[in-house]
Amino acid sequence: MSNDIRVNTEVVRGFIVYSRIVGWLLVAVSLIVLLAWVSAVAPLQMFALPATSMRAGAALAGVLAGGALLLSHRWPWSSFLLSLLLTLLAGCELLEFASGAKVICLPDLGGLLPHWPNRPPGKMLELTAVAFTLLGLVGMAVASRQVIWLREACALAVIAITMASIAAFGLVLAGTAFNLPLRMPIVTASLLLLLTLAWMASVPSTGLTRIVVADSPGGAFARRLILPALLLPSLLTFLFEMVQAWLGVSEAQALSLAAVVTGGVVAAAILWVAYLLDRSERQRRTVLALRTDANTDGLTGLANRRAFDAGLAQALRENEDVALLILDLDHFKSFNDDFGHQAGDDALREAGRLLHAELRPGDLAARYGGEEFAVVLVRSDAERVAQVGRRILAAFHARQWPNRPVRVSIGAALAVSGEAPAGLISRADAALYRSKQEGRDRLTMAADAPAEAKAPPLGHA
Known part of the structure; x- marks a missing residue:
């Protein structure tokens, strides 16, 4: 076994x-x-x-x-x-x-x-x-x-x-x-x-x-039900014989009573198992909710920094073709100054929704910190990174922002074999810095990536 x-x-x-x-x-x-x-x-x-x-x-x-x-x-x-x-x-x-x-x-x-x-x-x-x-x-x-x-x-x-x-x-x-x-x-x-x-x-x-x-639930049920299962036959045998011998009940009546009591005991056992299953399921949901809360950014609903660090490390361990995009909302400090922090929070929430909508189920979008976001793409090459970056830029342009348009700068890097998470983050962050230097609202690939891609001007997105 x-x-x-x-x-x-x-x-x-x-x-x-x-x-x-x-x-x-x-x-x-x-x-x-x-x-x-x-x-x-x-x-x-x-x-x-x-x-x-x-x-x-x-x-x-x-x-x-x-x-x-x-x-x-x-x-x-x-x-x-x-x-x-x-x-x-x-x-x-x-x-x-x-x-x-x-x-x-x-x-x-x-x-x-x-x-x-x-x-x-x-x-x-x-x-x-x-x-x-x-x-x-x-x-x-x-x-x-x-x-x-x-x-x-x-x-x-x-x-x-x-x-x-x-x-x-x-x-x-x-x-x-x-x-x-x-x-x-x-x-x-x-x-x-x-x-x-x-x-x-x-x-x-x-x-x-x-x-x-x-x-597991099976173990919990076994611990609670085995002892009653061992003791009940002896107890019921004694009770039925006592009823028949001491109270003068006929054998047919004793058998009928035995059937009723046995059915009740089985029903009680089923209800007990159902209760244990329900409690186990509620505990499981609570644990999942706590785990989700611990790994989710409360404002945007994306993964938080801790979940991002764990997800990036796991992706690099389990996949060969991993890409990282780091995004920063352009001039976001002035946006907060002009329209207030409530409007800034609304913009961050909407940015999280836009990122989530542009990714596959196996990819990871996270709030990296402040107005910065990060996206981990698996099974990706330079061409797909460019496609995803263009879609994100286009989504920000197409969105009807309530106060003034919100734009995003993106730096991307393709992981090389054996690369540590810190190295990949550093290269993507350097590419993001170049995007900002070159005028913002664009995608820049890391210089040492297999290929470079740059988002076309807004009219060609």
């Missing part, structure tokens, strides 16, 4: 912190369960007595899995060895279940430990052994940075197992007899689900998790 998704670094850090927290939580809970299993101290026995708690084998596997997760970033090979040991431990118990033969992986220490009644068995249950075997493979794949597809497949399989167990536990709470939760206690299933998500979160820039941490 190519690494072409831009990730949200803040979310990545949050995911890594989450994986650390889950690792410590799993180790702590597993150690408490192990201590409770070997201890006759009454306050601790509550962690081992209920049928819904972890068994000793699962607790031992939890210590290995949590330790492997915590070591995965700093000491990957230690994490790999712990994950391998976890796979062997859980796989050994799974082999014993499958074959019916006695395989000594976790000895029965009941006879060697202090006796207290109703001590639960130490062996893992079948589904728990399957889940921990798969998680051992996940840990080895993460530590070795190999076989991402195997890591993702095993993680998804564990998520499916734990979600089925949690959903089935909801049936038991609702009063329906079901055997699956007895094959994986609820505490074990919950911790395994958190552990699987933590393993995926520990390497957020690879695999499926990259989609969740993406700095």
Whole structure:
């Protein structure tokens, strides 16, 4: 999978912190369960007595899995060895279940430990052994940075197992007899689900998790909708069974209610996604507007000096035939003195509109400063520069100015190979100076350009 998704670094850090927290939580809970299993101290026995708690084998596997997760970033090979040991431990118990033969992986220490009644068995249950075997493979794949597809497949399989167990536990709470939760206690299933998500979160820039941490609307939707999508089936299963068992609702009525509630949940999810899309679009428009404001001259609507500098540099990098025109409104100071600055601003706005109208979409017109403007032409030669200059001069002549005619002097230069922006600007500016010396209201090409062009007299424009 190519690494072409831009990730949200803040979310990545949050995911890594989450994986650390889950690792410590799993180790702590597993150690408490192990201590409770070997201890006759009454306050601790509550962690081992209920049928819904972890068994000793699962607790031992939890210590290995949590330790492997915590070591995965700093000491990957230690994490790999712990994950391998976890796979062997859980796989050994799974082999014993499958074959019916006695395989000594976790000895029965009941006879060697202090006796207290109703001590639960130490062996893992079948589904728990399957889940921990798969998680051992996940840990080895993460530590070795190999076989991402195997890591993702095993993680998804564990998520499916734990979600089925949690959903089935909801049936038991609702009063329906079901055997699956007895094959994986609820505490074990919950911790395994958190552990699987933590393993995926520990390497957020690879695999499926990259989609969740993406700095995009899709990533934002995934972060908000995945957890509800995982929890809702179990919650709805429990609610429907509870309604049917406790309130005496018939199965048909419960199914009808389930259809209504499920449809409502789907509709709510769609509305939520629509809201997130709308907010994302509004944020995008705000960013674009701010970016446009930052690069646009407020008076003329053309690019400002910063946008011009960036645009000229980019044009010289990406194109071979680049031309620069620098324009200056003739005698503009006296125009302002005679008619006021408001009239001068109106003239500048109209000059911006005239320039914009004479250019192709790929060209750039900018207000260079004061009454000066600049035009960057791409894929141009001396002939096209002359044509554009003549059109600009003609447009200024054809415009019916409200106070007195406004004219413009133009200096132009064709970029040479490898030329820096400052050099091109200097040559165009020198050509503009010559236009003013030679009588203004004309186009002059830089002397060292491939060719010279000069605007014809007004009557020939």
